[in-house]
Amino acid sequence: MSFANSNVATDSLPNSVEDKQYDAVVVGAGVAGPAIATAFARAGRQVLLIERSWSRPDRIVGELMQPAGVKALCELGLAQAVANIEAMTCEGYYIKYHDRVVQLSYLDKAEAATGNPIKPVPDCVFDDNDKLITDSTLSSKDWYDHPTVQGLAFHNGDFLMNLRAIARAEPNVTCLEATVTGVVRDDNDVVVGVRVKAEDVPAVYRAKLVVACDGIYSKLRRELPAPAPSVESYFVGLDLHDCDFPAPGHGHVILGDHAPVLAYQTTPTTARMLCAWRSTKPPSSSGGEFANYLNQQVRSELPKEIQPSFDAAVASKRFRPMPNQYLPAVKQSRQRGFVAVGDSLNMRHPLTGGGMTVALNDVVILAKLLHPSQVADLGDHEAVLRQMAVFHRRRKPLDAVINTLSMALYALFAADSPSLRILQRGCFRYFELGGACVSGPIGLLSGMLPFPMMLFNHFFSVAFYAIWWNFTDNGLLYAPVSVYQSVVVLVVAVRVFVPILWAELAR
Ligand SMILES: Cc1cc2nc3c(=O)[nH]c(=O)nc-3n(C[C@H](O)[C@H](O)[C@H](O)COP(=O)(O)OP(=O)(O)OC[C@H]3O[C@@H](n4cnc5c(N)ncnc54)[C@H](O)[C@@H]3O)c2cc1C
CATH class of the missing domain: 3.50.50.60 (FAD/NAD(P)-binding domain)
Structure with missing residues (x-):
């Protein structure tokens, strides 16, 4: 041969x-x-x-x-x-x-x-x-x-x-x-x-x-x-030691005006924190820029229990970035x-x-x-x-x-526009409803309910629920603004979700 x-x-x-x-x-x-x-x-x-x-x-x-x-x-x-x-x-x-x-x-x-x-x-x-x-x-x-x-x-x-x-x-x-x-x-x-x-x-x-x-x-x-894989953002890993969690035995997701933060215990004494960084480039290697971001925008949003371990991790400046690719x-x-x-x-x-x-x-x-x-x-x-x-x-x-959910949830959780922030708020309130509004999404995320149509239904239920809350929050006086925002939110929801689901299913 x-x-x-x-x-x-x-x-x-x-x-x-x-x-x-x-x-x-x-x-x-x-x-x-x-x-x-x-x-x-x-x-x-x-x-x-x-x-x-x-x-x-x-x-x-x-x-x-x-x-x-x-x-x-x-x-x-x-x-x-x-x-x-x-x-x-x-x-x-x-x-x-x-x-x-x-x-x-x-x-x-x-x-x-x-x-x-x-x-x-x-x-x-x-x-x-x-x-x-x-x-x-x-x-x-x-x-x-x-x-x-x-x-x-x-x-x-x-x-x-x-x-x-x-x-x-x-x-x-x-x-x-x-x-x-x-x-x-x-x-x-x-x-x-x-x-x-x-x-x-x-x-x-x-x-x-x-x-x-x-x-x-x-x-x-x-x-x-x-x-070629596309790089959408970075995750920066922090090592947490002897961290107390408000809900032991759970993955912790911290949302706010900052990009999302994840934390979970990996052994009885160690935990991983992954902080999203909204950029297609990693934070500068000196660590100063990233430490400032963490201290100024993330720290106050963290549960009090996590803050001491977080402070120690930030002080160590051991920041490990990884690209999030699709x-x-x-x-x-x-x-x-x-x-x-x-x-x-x-x-x-x-x-x-x-x-x-x-x-x-x-x-x-x-x-x-x-x-x-x-x-x-x-x-x-x-x-x-x-x-x-x-x-x-x-x-x-x-x-x-799994792929569509991860990309769509990141867009909502990292919300960097007013429409995405409306969707983010709606998503959280959707979870607060409990029942099927939790079991469906968590079943999808865990991989135990691998049903794309179910994902489609939940995603657009979130979008409509977000629109409804936006009307309620804005009040009657701002109804014309809410109508305009509803249209934009729906367009954004379609843009975030449909191309990925299509790429996943149609290829
Ligand atoms: C920041 C971040 C966090 C993540 N967190 C999670 C998570 O919490 N849960 C989860 O399920 N997934 C997570 N993932 C994804 C997960 O890590 C990967 O999907 C998984 O590791 C894929 O497994 P793999 O075997 O394909 O690749 P890998 O686990 O990366 O293994 C590839 C192996 O190939 C070896 N290798 C590479 N090139 C060569 C070569 N040329 N010759 C010989 N050996 C080679 C490498 O040394 C490595 O051992 C995360 C990804 C990122 C970027």
Whole structure:
């Protein structure tokens, strides 16, 4: 076989190609990579898992997992990846809007099970590896007796180290520390392996299928017909220590005239605060500008309990910015020998903490569709492509809901125009109504109700409720102004929501 690769001279390749051909090479051992490697291996495939650094990552991403993410972990037989990392349960959200507060609880288990029931991946579940076990912070009994579904918060690096250890323990998984620089193709343009940069290892590894799980800054994404991700804003991470929360066991969302702030406990003594920064550029690296913003605009809006830990975090000036990117998923219908999952395929705003949930649900779908009972040989490219068309359709409901909700909620919560502020106020008051006005939105956000039409209904109910409150707040005297504002609010609501939902569903 001869290789062709646009990045590299082909004549330098033969001496540095490993002899073995794997069923799959998985690139990236973040959230999606070890999960798909393990699922493939448990189904009997030979897998090479390549990660550029196997040491414990220290990132500000992927620290709050929604209930549908935990469900996907269980379906993959990976529930024990949350064991012994001092993970904290999350029962819902505490939302503070100026001086008002509302609490949203996740769905009852029965209701959640009708929307998104557990369906294990074949061959992946054995020896109770779909069950959460008791450790220093989690009680298996409390978890299973709890009336509602729950999420989990943890240190991302600890969670990834557990996931990686599970993958490493699979006899069919070989792990390699190296940086993948690109794919290798044969003369028929089929991807037949990857090229890596690392000392003392072959430069090329061959596989029937290359699975890109190389995350937010994916290099391999260029193999897809994907648009460039757009950066809408930044989140800046702060480390909080020994923070008291007004509603322990809840994600905290602080809204006001500033951009939204999120905070949640990741261990009994540590918490993450993510402060949105309304700009397509990060705050200046000196930290002064950002510290001023936090002190002048954010601090007074925070619950009193949080302020001491917040002050210490601001004083430390350890500000860690990350871009919030949006990338709608494309149909993977052409490239033979290559698929992408996780952030390399699809990204959304992290406000709603949905990234790991989408990634793990993609892994569940992919593992089922490419199971040997469906595709006997991963080298059967036509069969894989047929399954990828199904993959694209099957992932859409959850993906469309989580992605659209994250982008639309960010627009409302970061409200930077009078119309968006009217919508923001209406959204908060909608939550205050309780009942279906909470269970619907929280069911959507948690991934347990993956129904795009339900999202559409709630979003426009919020818009009309916001308009109604605006009339009430303005009073009869200002009715003509309110009529004008209503039209603008509706136009803004359509502009915020429809293009994203359309991009998600129609592609
Ligand atoms: C600020 C922020 C906060 C977030 N918070 C949350 C949250 O609370 N909850 C949530 O569910 N989601 C959150 N997300 C999203 C979440 O982190 C991602 O959706 C998730 O990590 C995607 O998993 P992945 O496996 O695709 O990528 P990653 O987890 O990023 O893993 C990619 C892996 O690939 C490796 N890699 C990259 N390039 C190469 C290469 N060339 N060769 C070899 N290895 C390579 C990397 O080292 C890494 O280990 C957040 C995102 C951001 C930006």
